[in-house]
Amino acid sequence: MTDTARLLHSRSFVELGARQRARAMLDPGSFRELLGPFDRLMSPWLPRQGIVPQADDGVVIAKGLLSGRNAVVAAIEGGFQGGSMGEVGGAKIAGALELAIEDNRNGIPTCAVLLLETGGVRLQEANLGLAAIAEIQAAIVELRAWQPVVGLVAGSVGCFGGMSIAAGLCSHLLVTREARLGLNGPQVIEQEAGIGEYDAKDRPLIWSLTGGEQRHASGLVDACVADDIEALRERLLQLLDEPSTDRAGQDAWFLERLARLGDGCPQLDAAAVRDHYQGEAK
């Protein structure tokens, strides 16, 4: 196929909403949503603050099949409150992963896929969002011992805050070049550390350090794929069959690498980070 023909046939994943994304990843016809919008489990906290809640609280949970294997998909809707994790949405993800763990324990192998578009804790539900994220993290670690948990950050919101830590716990992490992955959002760093440390308006700098391609080139994610539904699904299915690098278990390697930076770590540009982290096997 010529490049033009390929472009014409390509279907963007980034442009899809959470529900369409979950459907697009699962085997055709296998998508079954749980706690959908008609169950109307909404945030009890947003209306008190003059904010209109959403009937699914911005999280879509679906059971289905991935190349024939049992799977649960949790998809965060980046378009609702920045994909932030509140009590209900957080409990939906944690609860779904907990049920997958139970199924595995009962001899029903079930893997999980997390479609992450989130700024982290929903500040309007602060401590309940934080608690829910701790429970999501606990469930990822436990489920991983049974079956793969694959995180996908497609963009355009990216994955930040406590949920970036959750991403770091996944068996495998897949991104596109539209994705960003980092703990602290640029505005928060600028607020806390000053504009000299991090200029939230300096988009080239921010993307160069936290964008999907950079994270892949630095070995902090497993794969970076073009924004194309078929390409993403294909790579996702491959990752399910690959062993996890257990990145979060590589403390010895990372501590040794960080020690090489010396007593006063300089500011690093993207190329320096790639050089520092790539090359030798973890």
Next chain:
Amino acid sequence: MNRALNWLPGLAGGQASPGYPASLRVIDGELDNRLARFIAVVPDADNPFPRARSGEVGLLEGWGLAKAVSEAVEADRHGQKRAIVAVIDVPSQAYGRREEALGIHQALAAAVQAYAQARLAGHPVIGLLVGKAMSGAFLAHGYQAQRLIALDDAGVMVHAMGKAAAARITLRSVEQLEALAAEVPPMAYDLASYASLGLLWRRLTVDNAETPSSADIAQVRACLADAVRDIGSSSDLSSRLAGEHRSASRQVREQLRRQWQGA
């Protein structure tokens, strides 16, 4: 002053183990007649990462916590599982360019994973809040514990973000944020509101939360020992779900379970 530094020697009673970043204190002591590893993140004025010099949890701290916890799990693989006590006064995660560039999210994930795996392996893991327990720093250091114990003191605070930054991100003034926090328990910055969420196992009143007396130390150690016994063989976080202001968390799980089985 970092409160964990003041509490740790009395609680743990031993020498700090070598081999960790200077911003970590790891002491093996005993608790309820079993070995116990006490861990704190503390200020280090010479931290190679300038944004992590005041007790924040940054790159070295995340990976170092992972090391401290996973080494204990490995050492006890075939024997009695030592208790692991996170002594918590962490003002925040480290906010900086170096941190983002080098993947601080992955460092904190390492700490989370180590604590969670310790719990799943049968270690009693306890989070003791003696000061601030903020956001990502708390996720990485303590929030994976089976039991959370907090000193009942105005200096003990759990939150997702400091007030100034939270106001900026939610497009409010600090005054507006404070007014809402007074009415919405999960947004509040005080410990009583946090306790109403049901995430704490115990709140303890002590004479001096900053500089503990020997009676304070004895009281907290007795409570930690109670926690070890209460944990027994449980290895999950389910004890956190009973709170007055967590009914939605329970309802979601109940309905999800019903639909899961039919789907």
